Amino acid sequence: MRWQRQCAGVGVALVLPTGMLPACRRTGVGSIGSGASRRPAGKDQGANMTDQATGKPRSGAEEIVSFIAEHGYRHVFGLPGSQLVSIFHTLQNTDVTLVPTVHESVTVAAADGYARVAGSAIAMLYMLPGTANGLANIYNAARDDSPLILLASQQLSTARTNLGAYCEGDTVPLVKPFVRLAHELGKGADVRSWLEHAKRVSQGTPGGPVFLSVCEDAMMEPAPVNTERRSTHGAPAVPDVAAVAEQLRMAERPLIVVGGQVRRLGGTAAVEAIAERFDIPVTFEAPLLDALGIAPGHSHCRGSIYMSGLEQDADVVLLLGSRAITEASPRPAPYFPKARFVAQVNADPSRLEAIRRFDWVSASDSGAFATALLAALEAGPAPSAEIRAARADWLARPTPPLPRSGSLGRLFAGFARCVAPLHDALDHGWLVDETVMAAGVLQSALTAKDGRRYMGTNGASLGWGTGAASGVALASGEPVTCTLGDGSLRFGMAGLWTARAMNLPITFIIMDNYGYGSTRNYERQYIAKLGPDARPQKPGYFNMDMRTLGPDIQGMVEGFGIPCRRLSPEDDLRAAVLDAWARRSDGPNALIMPVGFEDED
Ligand SMILES: Cc1ncc(C[n+]2csc(CCOP(=O)(O)OP(=O)(O)O)c2C)c(N)n1
Numbered sequence: 096m097r098w099q100r101q102c103a104g105v106g107v108a109l110v111l112p113t114g115m116l117p118a119c120r121r122t123g124v125g126s127i128g129s130g131a132s133r134r135p136a137g138k139d140q141g142a143n144m145t146d147q148a149t150g151k152p153r154s155g156a157e158e159i160v161s162f163i164a165e166h167g168y169r170h171v172f173g174l175p176g177s178q179l180v181s182i183f184h185t186l187q188n189t190d191v192t193l194v195p196t197v198h199e200s201v202t203v204a205a206a207d208g209y210a211r212v213a214g215s216a217i218a219m220l221y222m223l224p225g226t227a228n229g230l231a232n233i234y235n236a237a238r239d240d241s242p243l244i245l246l247a248s249q250q251l252s253t254a255r256t257n258l259g260a261y262c263e264g265d266t267v268p269l270v271k272p273f274v275r276l277a278h279e280l281g282k283g284a285d286v287r288s289w290l291e292h293a294k295r296v297s298q299g300t301p302g303g304p305v306f307l308s309v310c311e312d313a314m315m316e317p318a319p320v321n322t323e324r325r326s327t328h329g330a331p332a333v334p335d336v337a338a339v340a341e342q343l344r345m346a347e348r349p350l351i352v353v354g355g356q357v358r359r360l361g362g363t364a365a366v367e368a369i370a371e372r373f374d375i376p377v378t379f380e381a382p383l384l385d386a387l388g389i390a391p392g393h394s395h396c397r398g399s400i401y402m403s404g405l406e407q408d409a410d411v412v413l414l415l416g417s418r419a420i421t422e423a424s425p426r427p428a429p430y431f432p433k434a435r436f437v438a439q440v441n442a443d444p445s446r447l448e449a450i451r452r453f454d455w456v457s458a459s460d461s462g463a464f465a466t467a468l469l470a471a472l473e474a475g476p477a478p479s480a481e482i483r484a485a486r487a488d489w490l491a492r493p494t495p496p497l498p499r500s501g502s503l504g505r506l507f508a509g510f511a512r513c514v515a516p517l518h519d520a521l522d523h524g525w526l527v528d529e530t531v532m533a534a535g536v537l538q539s540a541l542t543a544k545d546g547r548r549y550m551g552t553n554g555a556s557l558g559w560g561t562g563a564a565s566g567v568a569l570a571s572g573e574p575v576t577c578t579l580g581d582g583s584l585r586f587g588m589a590g591l592w593t594a595r596a597m598n599l600p601i602t603f604i605i606m607d608n609y610g611y612g613s614t615r616n617y618e619r620q621y622i623a624k625l626g627p628d629a630r631p632q633k634p635g636y637f638n639m640d641m642r643t644l645g646p647d648i649q650g651m652v653e654g655f656g657i658p659c660r661r662l663s664p665e666d667d668l669r670a671a672v673l674d675a676w677a678r679r680s681d682g683p684n685a686l687i688m689p690v691g692f693e694d695e696d
Pocket residue numbers: 231529530531532533555556557558579580581582583584586608610611612613614
């Protein structure tokens with residue numbers, strides 16, 4: 096329940112004042128409070144027996160709406176369908192805003208972005224089709240432990256026939272691999288109890304998406320009175336850090352690799368202090384990241400592990416709150432070949448040694464681990480002068496240059512030119528990132544000393560960024576820069592609709608390399624691997640090269656009523672970015688950046 100540990104809750108009145116959620120001091124994010132956590136423990140806490148206005152027992156749908164209002168959600172996300180109408184209708188009795196979307200992939204992505212800022216969010220999906228449409232973004236939310244509550248409508252429980260009825264289907268097994276709780280509520284189910292339980296699970300350590308399929312009879316009929324206790328999570332146990340502290344103390348070339356979990360669980364300040372005080376470089380676990388575990392502009396931040404040049408030579412490694420290891424295509428070669436000690440810490444036991452094996456692992460809250468590790472290092476003897484000198488050399492190692500020649504060189508040169516004007520994006524609001532090959536270059540260009548407002552997804556299922564940006568803007572009440580590959584934009588086109596419909600302060604920055612630079616790179620690598628046996632010798636780039644394929648992206652963005660400027664290499668890119676940022680308070684706008692096509696012909 097970390098969000099609640101870190102953030103003060105908001106009001107619980109059924110009818111809430113409008114406005115944005117308060118900012119949480121420690122994390123810079125708002126919070127969806129828990130009515131439960133503010134009540135004294137004990138029985139008889141369920142105030143949901145009858146509707147106060149009518150004196151009648153509440154239906155399941157009314158229970159859902161009172162849950163939403165009592166927990167202080169200001170926005171919910173949903174796309175209607177017959178069985179959801181009861182909830183949508185009842186929402187009129189509250190000040191909760193239903194955020195409109197035109198595809199469930201956007202419903203989920205927008206709620207996901209909201210949940211990452213506010214600490215919780217609710218997305219409502221229509222039966223089998225809506226759930227299936229949302230699945231790829233449920234996967235993204237799952238990869239990043241996003242505290243997202245998914246409510247899906249379902250056919251009458253007395254008429255459940257397994258695909259017999261219109262839009263009916265077993266949605267629980269469909270989503271099960273991607274959620275921490277999945278359950279169908281049939282006739283007579285204690286709707287409020289399940290909602291409270293689902294919220295607690297979604298905000299646990301580790302948290303993540305949860306899913307309730309609510310049958311029409313559970314929605315329409317009187318819900319049972321609920322008088323359960325509602326718990327508050329206490330602080331996590333203090334982890335055993337002694338072995339890691341001992342190894343780090345003696346290391347000449349130490350390395351800490353942080354995942355987004357460290358940020359979420361409040362460990363960033365401790366990691367930054369460890370890095371500074373003990374001369375330890377820190378890298379991100381991958382270029383595609385959910386959150387920055389250390390500020391990108393921190394003196395000891397060395398960007399993505401792959402670009403840092405440190406992985407091959409480190410002697411002691413701590414993977415903190417990260418996977419093991421996030422890769423687009425798992426490589427055969429081992430990681431950390433020269434390390435005598437590699438440790439992995441993750442709050443989720445299933446992520447320990449998920450792909451590779453290490454020397455020491457611990458299923459611990461990575462925020463608490465960072466805090467305890469700092470205390471242990473400070474309590475022990477200071478590193479010797481020899482070790483300090485070795486670490487100074489290690490820290491002074493220059494980051495290897497980006498590829499300079501050939502197709503890859505041209506691609507990275509284009510990215511570097513186009514991300515440079517965004518160096519201070521995190522000082523101008525949130526950055527929701529769905530650039531694909533450009534992500535590592537973008538992170539390296541960021542100069543912010545405070546990395547809280549960066550957000551991406553480790554899931555890498557494209558079509559997330561446009562929707563997530565709307566959720567972030569709504570939850571934070573702050574402007575958003577949404578960086579996208581031109582391919583990601585095409586996947587997430589429907590998300591522009593919500594940004595425009597709600598007139599949100601978002602600048603979309605599109606890295607245009609005419610299609611899928613990453614898959615073109617894979618095709619070139621494939622040809623290189625086959626060597627002279629490759630037939631033909633030239634890449635085809637089928638459905639990857641969009642120089643002449645399909646409609647122009649500027650026209651597509653403008654079709655949503657969003658002003659969009661296409662920039663050429665001769666334009667002043669920084670001036671264009673500053674101008675777009677200045678105008679986003681009027682509503683969303685977009686810039687297309689001239690990355691260029693990397694192949695010679
Ligand atoms: C939903 C989904 N479908 C397909 C892919 C496979 N894929 C990975 S990268 C990529 C192309 C991304 O293009 P763009 O956003 O323009 O970024 P670039 O590769 O040009 O940097 C594709 C199609 C994916 N990640 N997600």
